[in-house]
Amino acid sequence: MNNNDENKISIKQIAKLSGVSPATVSRVINNNGRFSEKTRHHVMKVIKENNYGMNYIAKSLRMKKSFTIGVLVPDISNAFFSSIVLRMEKYLYSKGYSVIICNTDRDEQKELAYLRTLEGKMVDGLLVISGDQEFDPSVVQAQTLTVCIDRKPKNADNVVFISSDHYRGGLLATEVLIKKGCEKLGIIISHENLYSSRERLRGFKDALETYGLPYSVNKVIRVEDKETKPEAARLQILKSLRQGDLFDGVFAINDRLAFGAMKACREFGLKVPENVKIIGFDDDLLCTYSSPSLSSVKQDSDQLAKKACDLLLKLIHLEVLTSNERCQIIPINIVLRESV
Amino acid sequence: MNNNDENKISIKQIAKLSGVSPATVSRVINNNGRFSEKTRHHVMKVIKENNYGMNYIAKSLRMKKSFTIGVLVPDISNAFFSSIVLRMEKYLYSKGYSVIICNTDRDEQKELAYLRTLEGKMVDGLLVISGDQEFDPSVVQAQTLTVCIDRKPKNADNVVFISSDHYRGGLLATEVLIKKGCEKLGIIISHENLYSSRERLRGFKDALETYGLPYSVNKVIRVEDKETKPEAARLQILKSLRQGDLFDGVFAINDRLAFGAMKACREFGLKVPENVKIIGFDDDLLCTYSSPSLSSVKQDSDQLAKKACDLLLKLIHLEVLTSNERCQIIPINIVLRESV
DNA sequence: GTGAAAGCGCTAACAA
């Protein structure tokens, strides 16, 4: 299996060694027919013996197809994002595609620059996960196939959109708190530009209204966008608490914020869930292992990733999508634990 | 800024539009000299007007250089790995490189297949993060530049190796437990094939010896390789506890296992840190937010990533590395929290 | 069933 040849061998050389033309070798490799079984056997033998490996760059240039997908994501170190990317990579690998990963860092300029690079590298499609603004398809070439996950495309016509049901997640999470008896709710939120955040907030508000809890007595606690860490949530909650904003229920827009909130409450002398009930979003692996364990809204990241890839592959294969397919909402689940 | 042209324009066309030769356009774009300021101005104007974007595939084919780095990682959804990958991507992006991400899934066949693909895509270098076996450079072409992170290369001559000081991490973590008065220690471990796991275990054993604690009365609790989740750790610890293996200190080879251990102890009626002291490894963001907060060994993932990239870039630029550079150990830090 | 030849878009000799 040792492949330590200094120079990669080309189809041309394989052709020479096999006594056939490059065209025939190409046909054999790609199983395009128009060759005899005998030829196939012989060529394959020579290929094996010489440890030939396809030069995908040349193939790409010729075919205008790179067998590579670009994945745009704000921050791969986020547990939810990385779990989606993991699924995508696995699925796409099984279909013969590689994945170029692009952390946009929520920086529009970087995103734009990456888009240029990806186009130059002839990616066959784009998977866009989350992001502050709506995704504007006009910043890429018209033929760039794109699927947006948890991020609204500006012009829904050209781009496929797929998302968890964040609105319902916010609604149900809030409902849980209310049904458990909470009367003064707080929501702790960051990245309000995010489609997903806005939807979760909308769910929260609608739940309050449904249950006749005036929004005014409740509290929106904002965390700076750049501070996605639990620490920022902890400080904000503590500040609110000290200002006399006592609440008996907190819906945290994500689990990290929830962990911070939980710690803040503890430090302030409030017990979870006795005095304050808390529910998060994303169902991080560690929700189970915090104490008390954290209730959360679970997104079906597997399905999200798989559907997104499937749709992109369909676009790549020039299939026509129905309008139902072009815009899909994936249901979420509530996972109840000790924190409520 | 709208770039919705159906067909990308080529250097040749830019040349025609500018009234110069393709060679000159190329020189201008790449700033290779041999053109007048006047020409530069004019060509750049035409490039802007026509929204020209470089075709990197063609460039790669010609230059045998793809401006792309392959990153091999067992599982990007692991918090520590994803934080390293994040850093790598940021750094490499700033140097003009893209990153193809490859989850090996700890599957040798997949790894091998990926290596073939990456070679075919002409990656300029390989960043190999962790992995069960030693990395065998003979499975890639000799000219494939490789930096291994936390994974020993089989033949240290050709490949750069960089790692955290796992041994010292294990040693110090264990020492902390001992100094806090623990006398019957347990270590909970998974993935024992991993270089990093073995080193941490070695540190544990050496610490015991140094402090005269017989290894026999201590306990190695193993978790199946495929079960990297806290749940497996919880069950194993619970099992040990029920069998009467009472310990007063646990060194968990990573934080996930530590969280599981913590939960198991709680369920068994033991208090952390009063009855059992626990320390983990990796310093996950959530160590601070568990209750009790978890002590841990912190790897300097920023430095690990940056150094690895720097070394790879040096190799790419054909710089000669000193033997000190070719093999580097990065110091770790102990972070003490409530759990001890 | 097979081969010859063109060309994807770029860069790098070499010539001028």
Add this chain to the structure above:
DNA sequence: TTGTTAGCGCTTTCAC
């Protein structure tokens, strides 16, 4: 300072 030309390794007509 600029242009001409060849060719990277592949696929794909078109001819036989």
